[in-house]
Amino acid sequence: MRILITGSSGLVGAEMAAALRARGHEVVEYDIARAPADGAVEDIRDLRTLDDRMRGCDGVFHLAAVSRVAWGERDPELCHSVNVEGTRRVIEAALAQPRAPWLVFASSREVYGDPDILPVTEDAPMNAANHYGRSKAAGEALVDAARGHGLRTAIIRLSNVYGTANDHPDRAVPALLTAAIHGQELRITGQDIFFDFVHVADCVTGMLSAMKRLGDGTADLPPIQLTTGIPTSLRDLAQKACAVAGREADIVALPPRSFDVRGFCGIPARAGALLDWRAGISLDEGLARLHRILSAQETAAE
Secondary structure, eight states: OEEEEETTTSHHHHHHHHHHHHTTOEEEEEOTTOOOTTOOOOOTTOHHHHHHHHTTOSEEEEOOSOOOHHHHHHOHHHHHIIIIIHHHHHHHHHHHSSSOOEEEEEEEGGGGOSOSSSSBOTTSOOOOOSHHHHHHHHHHHHHHHHHTTTOOEEEEEEOEEEOSSSSOTTSHHHHHHHHHHTTOOEEEEOTTOEEOEEEHHHHHHHHHHHHHHHHTTOOOOOOEEEOOSOOEEHHHHHHHHHHHHTOOOOEEEEOOOTTOOSBOOBOOHHHHHHHOOOOOSOHHHHHHHHHHHHHHHHHHHO
8 A cells, every 4th residue: 555644754653654664555754854855845734745745645644743732832823733724634635636545643642631530431521631632632523524525534542652762852751761871860740640651663553453444444433542551650650760771860850730631541442342452562661672772872872
């Protein structure tokens, strides 16, 4: 198959591209950070460029977004423009193709906000607590509506993804593990805040399963979250980082930010039932893998 990946240079996008190529698929990369030979700026809000790159594609993984909660708070207009209007353009481009491709949309656990009941199922109310979460909820609504126009779609809600060095260095996992490797102070915002950490390889496996369902003709997948069902507080994460690095370091807890949720943990039952998926990489194993990657980079840089 010929498959377009928006956000192909990101953490999930890069791993998805590699996994698809390993399976013999043709990958069309699309990312605003790229510098393609034709000089085009691969912005998902540019319908003309999207249409050109999508031509002849069997499917689309739509991963591109303003992907950080803090960034959405810093620039709400840009967050809405990229995450909502950009998603609208991706859908328009897909529907304009002579043979509409299937579409897998990467949403987020942020759509739930602060759920009243934990762990969360996909049927929990969507009460996003920040601009990023609201933009993802709006994107889901657009994808849902596109089904009425004949587009085969899947909405995959990602939790806290980690696992490679191709990540924003200030995100919780790489930031804490890097600080631990150097024996530096580990700073966490809200020590009791907890999350459901999922390795990027597991996320890719789940999204590939959704691709298979759509490719086989399934058109009615409900939203599916990829979660482990295991909550880990930021303090516990920091302690695990120190243990993996084999270093002692001070852990400093800062107050949570106004736009942070209290925590998230999701039940993976629907992913198991509909995608035959479950997380295969524990947080301890994932941290050990990332530690080896980061340590090798440190050694190579010396």
